[in-house]
Amino acid sequence: MIKRLTGKIGLSLYFSLAVFIIFLITVLITGILVYLLMVFGVLNERIIQDFKVLTFITLIACIMIGTVTSGLASRRMLKSIRTFIDATNQLAGGDFTTRLRLNNPPEFKILSANFNRMADELGGIEILRTDFINNFSHEFRTPIVSIKGFAEILKDDELSKEERNEYLDIVIEESTRLAALASNVLSLSKVEAQTILTGREPFNVGEQIRQCVLLLHTKMEKKHISITANVQDYEVPGNKEMLNQVWLNLLDNAIKFTPEHGEIEVSMRQAEDKIEITFRDNGAGISAAALPKVFDKFYQQDTSHSAAGNGLGLTIVHKIIQLHGGTITCGSVPMQGTTFTLLLPASKKLPSTK
Known part of the structure; x- marks a missing residue:
């Protein structure tokens, strides 16, 4: 709020100062001109004593000099605005490399920085759209x-x-x-x-994860993969169908990239007012260059697309977790495995049914 107010005052002060300087220059030039006319005898004593005539001459001189001075000053100010208009036209035409370099007044410098950031974002969106x-x-x-x-x-x-x-x-x-x-x-x-999560209700997330493990048990048996599920009963407020899709996607992903006779571990623990759920495998892992892109649409580390999948599963998982007010991160060491860590708000730990 203070920063915005300071910006408004700064811009007002800049234009007020500009108007004052134009006025001062006009008055000084008019005064000097009248003095020179008097020195060279153009204005005789009769004209000087006639107040109306002197006022009229001074007024005409001020208007003419003020117009010229304002025109010259406004050309400099309008040059920045024209530069901005040209840049926006180029950006609207699809040239996302356009950049502004306005430094004065300070508000124009802020305008340039915001414009350049917007151009960067639009350029990034265009690249994503093309890739998509x-x-x-x-x-x-x-x-x-x-x-x-x-x-x-x-x-x-x-x-x-x-x-x-x-x-x-x-x-x-x-x-x-x-x-x-x-x-x-x-x-x-x-x-x-979706911007608002619908169908939210508290349910036992631990039980849901165990059911997902059972659903994919046949897939794991085919590859002789062993799984360790250290999962407790926690009540989580959320969309049960959406979160079920998350667990199935993460487990299926782990099975896909875990070699035969490999291991998958699913664990859960309390982390203050949240629960931390971890999916870990000992597969080939993800390279450091690919790691920041794992949640991007259609991104697959295998550029040949020979592996099963279409690169949308993790994008869906990321969005669902965001809708639930949680976070998901991915950590990996090549040839050692990959770990997905999720944080979700938890209502309470449920009593054991065993």
Whole structure:
């Protein structure tokens, strides 16, 4: 508030000073001009004694000199405004490299800094939009092309039963992948459109996580992955369906990147008025360069897109946790594993049912 008030006073003072200087210059030049006219005899004694004539001459001189002085001064001030207008036109035209370098008055310097920050943000959004379109197109095109190709091969009557079944399995797998992508895009659109969490009710989050572990138990058995779940019963106020999606996404992600005979650990502990939930695996890990991007849309560390998934799961998880007033962070050491740590508001610890 004080900073804003100081800014307003500063700008008012700047323009007041400018007007005062213009007025002072006008008066000084007019005075000097009248004095010179008197010295050179242009203004005789009769004219000087006639108050009306002298006033009229002085007024005309002030208007003319004031107009010229104001025009010269305003050109400098309007130059900054024209620079700003040109920069906004370039920005509106899609040139996000446009930058302002206005230093005076101080408020124009602040205007430049805010404009440059806005240009940076818009440039970043444009890059994200382009990446989103490119990745989205790639993720949709790949399974469609695959399905089309194998469907054409299946028209061959000379295929053996084993080959036909193999190709049908691929078509089914690609169809499932396409359906999952469509489902994830819809889920992401839904959670991104939400600013207020709906369907909030207290429920046992520990029990929900245990149920998710059971749902994915078959997947873990196929890879001979062992899981340690140190999960207590805590009551959390939230959207039960959304948080269920979080646990399934994180567990499925851990299974995907954990090698055969690997280990996954899920733990939970009280952290003041929040609960801390940790998902840890001993997979290949994430590189330092990729770590800041793990929650970005369609981002996959495997640029070949050979791994299952479409890079939307963690984006959805991040948004859901934000809607619940919590935080999620990712830590990883290459070749040692990855850890996702979540903090959620907790109502209370429930008594053990054992």
